[in-house]
Amino acid sequence: MTKENNSKYDLEERLINFAVSIIDVVEALPNTRAGNHIAGQMVRCGTSPAPNYGEAQSAESRKDFIHKMKIALKELRETKVWLKIIQRKKLVEIKEELESLKNECDELISIFFTSIKTAQKNKVLNNKES
Numbered sequence: 001m002t003k004e005n006n007s008k009y010d011l012e013e014r015l016i017n018f019a020v021s022i023i024d025v026v027e028a029l030p031n032t033r034a035g036n037h038i039a040g041q042m043v044r045c046g047t048s049p050a051p052n053y054g055e056a057q058s059a060e061s062r063k064d065f066i067h068k069m070k071i072a073l074k075e076l077r078e079t080k081v082w083l084k085i086i087q088r089k090k091l092v093e094i095k096e097e098l099e100s101l102k103n104e105c106d107e108l109i110s111i112f113f114t115s116i117k118t119a120q121k122n123k124v125l126n127n128k129e130s
Contacts, residue, residue: 011111012057015050015072018108021101022046022079028092035091038082045078049108066119073112080105 026042029035052072059065083102086092 012050012053014104014108015053018101018104019047019050021097021104025083025086025092025094025098025101028094029086030091034089038086038091042079042082042086045075045082048072048075049079049112062119062123066116066123069112069116069119073109073116076105076109076112080109 022042023046026039026046029039029042049072052068052075056065056068056072059068080102083098083105087095087098087102092098
């Protein structure tokens with residue numbers, strides 16, 4: 001496996017592990033009106049970056065790739081806000097895991113933001129060369 005394939009695989013694995021950790025947090029939320037609402041939102045936004053990244057890897061064009069990466073970035077940002085709400089309201093007892101998950105979310109946001117900017121920059125450069 002080449003280094004490029006390793007980095008793609010590693011990001012996909014990180015996103016899958018992130019989704020699994022989000023599911024763990026969701027399962028730890030209280031069975032209350034607020035807990036159930038947040039759980040539904042978290043399952044949706046916290047697990048979607050992995051499959052969206054998978055779709056981006058099979059994008060039909062650079063524009064399609066950027067679009068799918070932006071969707072994943074949007075979902076990661078939403079997840080970060082929900083994690084902050086869970087932490088601030090003290091809805092779960094897993095404080096250390098929650099902090100670690102927030103840090104991973106920040107790192108993933110940075111990766112996606114940079115990837116999108118690079119793809120946009122390359123798109124502009126390729127258009128100027130044409």
